Amino acid sequence: MCGRKPNFFNNRKSGTSGFGSAHYIVKGTQVIQCLPNSELAYHVRSNVYTASALKNLSSNPNNCTIGIEMTHPDWTGKPDATTYKTTVELAASLLKTYGLK
Template identity: 40%
Template sequence: MKITDLLLTNPDARPRRQITPKGVVLHWVANPGTTARNNRDYFQNGVSAAKQNWASAHYVVDDKEIIRCIPETEMAYHVGATSYNKTALQRFATSYPNDCLIGIELCHADWDGHFGKGTWAQAVELVADILRRWQLPVTAIVRHYDITGKECPRLMVRDPAVFAAFKADVERILHPPAPARKPGPAPDVPADHFAAAAVAWAYQHKISAGTDAAKHFAPDRPITRAEMIVLLKRTYDLLKGGESQ
């Protein structure tokens, strides 16, 4: 993941107030077909107190770039409103969410808010990295909608399954599923088990047939005296050249 630093200098977009992040807010740029640089430049050149359009975000992501506009430890103007979701305020223990949330603007192709594959992949990787560094759970990912009720990001608001899929992709990066282990001679003895070859040999020569119909070997269960004597007899019969009984 490559991040390009194009930090804002416009004081109406970057107030330079210090924050400690408690979560990540996803946005759409609401300007189809524009790039990360286009939207970063809007924060730099188009935002002014005179116009009363204070706006900014920490990152803007498109199919090709991730642009950092404001350091994560500084406030950005991305979830300001006249009223907020009370549950969200309680969740992040704040009365002004800008003072503790990292804002990420996502570029999109159309007014339905569809994201390109590159935008999605880069945003997933970026958010996972932020959560890892700040030791935050996946539940700390929210939509602008969750904070203020605004339809943003539109696609994730109109189709909550898209938002769920995004969080699931982040979760897979943070906690990847364990790779499937190659089957071994018994359901509970995978191929990479230190005793796999010995168990296979024992099954092949009928020294052991497992502990049940599914042929589980129970490799960590202590052996009983009765089982020991049976195994010894079967091994003895095998060494004599006969078939073990």
């Protein structure tokens, strides 16, 4: 990921600099699964959740969501077209797998 050390998630597993993880990382056409979909990842963080979010997503969205991180080639933070396309395909596949399409 641009601007991040290669072991970004590995360095955050102890929580000393915050937590961070995701189920998938997408770069171009490559999809790397970092965690099983059934395992909690620390990819969503907010100090406040709306009543609707708490009702629909439980006390913490990390409990019931799958995290996908996209790499980006520069500091704009925008993925390239290939990474975006691969991420859309991954998301569509996950929606189908879990009957959410």
